[in-house]
Amino acid sequence: MNVTSGTTTILSVGLHPTALDYSRIPGLDEETLTARIAAGDRALHDAGLDVVSCLLPADPDTAxxxxRGCAADTPFAVVMIGAGLRVSPEHTLLFERIVNVVNALSPGVKYCFNTSPETTLDAIRRWVQPKVR
Incomplete structure (x- = not known):
């Protein structure tokens, strides 16, 4: 089931680049990840998608x-949760908390998942089709 982007706001949730331990990720640093996230966000906006980007700290309570601030008063039909929140065992509690908060704020929301900032648009397009003009 796909929704039309003209009637949908997408929440894109990921770890803030300052929240990662780069010693565990060979070949990646904060500056590079920040640039990759910015390029991914530009691709979403260039595709005409209505996206709220929410970059989180690693602490579950603060996150x-x-x-909740990013999602305040906005109905989301699709929530994209980034790989950084899902694939690292040290972020399991954070991922669990995020899923449960989103479920409470937007019951019935559809989820999609990327594997990198570069695959975010593809992940969202699995659920959101561009509005026919």
């Missing part, structure tokens, strides 16, 4: 507060 919940930030997430």
């Amino acid at each position: 919940e507060t930030v997430l």
Whole structure:
């Protein structure tokens, strides 16, 4: 089931580049990741998608507060949760908290998942089709 982007706001949730331990990620640093995220966000906006980007700290309590601020008063039909929140065992509690908060704020929301900032648009397009003009 796909929704039309003209009637949908997408919440894109990921770890803030300052929240990562780069010693565990060979070949990646904060500056590079920041640039990749910015390029991914530009691609979403260039595709005409209505996206709210929400970059979270690693602390679950603080992340919940930030997430609630990003999602305040906005109905989301699709939530994209980035790989950084899902694939690292040290972020399991954070990922669990984020999913449960989103479920409470937007019951019935559809989820999609990327594997990198470069695959975010593809992940969203699995659920959101561009509005026919």
